[in-house]
């Protein structure tokens with residue numbers, strides 16, 4: 055009832071009133087620009103004078119006075135940097151100041167306040183009125199989460215706790231503003247008006263991922279603004295916006311948690327091309343970019359063994375070359391990535407650790423026998439990770455040594471002594487070769503899984519699936535503090551990592567995490583054990599710490615309904631694809647070609663007869679790098695085309711040729727997927743094909759190149 059009364063008493067703002075508000079914001083922004091530019095000029099003069107004064111009076115100043123003057127100059131220069139950034143934001147705001155509005159009637163006082171929401175907030179320099187609210191501000195959450203009617207928002211402050219405000223949204227609008235002109239003000243009752251979303255989705259893809267603040271959907275917003283999860287796991291179908299959400303979540307976290315800086319956040323991404331693709335979103339949202347890493351570079355950085363080992367890429371090539379053959383290595387690889395194998399390895403390690411014999415430790419009058427240390431290791435400290443137990447025992451012994459000495463030890467002495475004790479204990483392990491220990495474990499598994507002890511590839515390198523348990527072993531024993539400064543980790547394409555990788559990441563990054571991916575975009579899909587099962591095991595609450603929340607996304611925003619349907623059919627019973635957004639386009643075409651040359655001819659015809667002229671980014675996805683090179687070589691005789699390889703670090707759009715595995719996470723307006731005509735026969739190739747086809751926004755062609763006998 056209250057709702058109806060609100061509606062009755064409230065007169066919606068007219069188009070003219072919206073025009074007036076818009077014009078006023080424009081005037082205010084002009085004023086702020088001139089005020090800021092004026093103060094920049096004054097500051098520049100003052101810096102110049104200050105520097106001159108320091109030069110002229112250098113001889114007469116004592117050190118303290120000189121430092122004080124230096125500090126003044128530094129402050130003024132910092133002001134200039136901030137002002138330059140503010141001017142940049144004002145300029146963006148002049149082009150597009152806000153995209154939405156909610157008018158909210160507060161329950162208690164009955165105040166009615168219109169909140170205009172934009173990419174960044176804006177406070178008037180004339181009267182300090184907040185004319186635009188940043189999309190990340192607490193009030194803005196109502197725009198994404200509620201339709202007209204009862205609504206609430208909560209303000210959380212790090213020192214004052216949280217306060218909830220309740221009331222009613224009595225008006226909700228979306229604005230279409232193009233190049234500083236208010237084109238349309240649309241009343242919207244739904245979350246975000248479909249027409250505006252469809253218009254956003256109908257455009258071409260871009261070389262770099264773009265922000266989508268104006269059209270974030272309710273289910274996506276709940277992920278972006280989640281405050282409660284320690285580890286937030288998002289399982290979403292292809293094109294459901296996981297990557298774009300990950301970027302917006304980071305921007306939201308940086309805005310709402312003042313102690314979180316961009317250098318305390320990290321993104322784990324699948325390859326450098328993908329890193330480049332997402333690199334613009336945060337700057338576009340007025341945040342600094344955050345460091346980004348691939349798992350293999352962590353591996354290289356952290357693992358200290360001398361033997362050569364395979365990369366993830368080498369492993370993927372082996373899997374794809376094997377196709378559907380159940381060879382020994384493929385069998386091993388499946389076992390070695392399973393939860394059961396991980397559990398058995400941990401049981402083996404626990405047994406190994408409980409049998410460790412420690413040496414007796416002496417220091418002045420204090421003595422701890424090997425048995426005493428062993429009792430502490432397997433008793434009082436047994437619930438801690440092995441490396442923490444060393445540290446705990448070392449400090450425990452140092453405390454006893456201190457108790458026995460007449461004077462208190464300074465902190466430094468304590469730390470040095472603890473380090474010495476720890477070193478002694480760790481050396482016991484260092485004598486053990488990590489690889490040998492792992493090989494011993496494999497030997498134990500051999501009767502159950504014949505052939506499992508093979509751990510090197512045909513080139514004598516340790517296989518990728520074996521190097522991961524070895525790195526796990528290393529962090530299990532020695533821990534790793536390298537990334538203790540990281541306070542939030544984002545893992546995209548979560549389905550690409552195995553249980554050992556998660557166990558390693560869990561130990562290296564103890565911080566909160568946002569983990570996103572699609573359980574179906576994998577080469578081996580096993581409904582009995584998906585990546586979600588792995589994640590919920592590794593990130594389950596332990597001793598009341600950590601834990602996870604699992605959220606799902608089912609709506610697919612990238613592709614037309616026709617392409618999404620086509621892709622869902624590839625998976626059949628092996629997966630649930632995305633629901634389609636009602637955006638329509640050409641039905642995907644399947645073409646048979648007798649040879650690669652013929653396939654190139656088909657693509658070239660499409661490109662030269664103008665069929666693709668409407669598109670900015672067109673990709674040809676091949677089975678492997680060799681095919682990619684061949685297509686590139688032939689096609690580049692006729693048209694401008696770029697080859698993307700594993701070494702590429704920048705993606706610059708246009709027509710590109712790349713192997714399928716590098717297209718992960720990316721998207722293109724039109725996609726030509728090459729296959730050898732046999733993808734339906736094997737799960738690996740079916741899933742690879744699905745991943746490749748889901749990259750297309752508007753047009754998709756599947757070219758079956760028949761294999762010559």
Ligand SMILES: Nc1ncnc2c1ncn2[C@@H]1O[C@H](COP(=O)(O)OP(=O)(O)OP(=O)(O)O)[C@@H](O)[C@H]1O
Nearest residue numbers: 266269270271292293294295296297298611612719
């Ligand atoms: N709310 C939204 N408004 C406008 N565009 C959106 C929205 N959500 C997603 N998109 C667009 O949909 C496309 C797919 O998004 P994204 O790449 O983040 O999906 P994904 O789930 O990571 O896909 P995949 O798993 O297939 O790599 C992008 O072009 C993105 O901008």
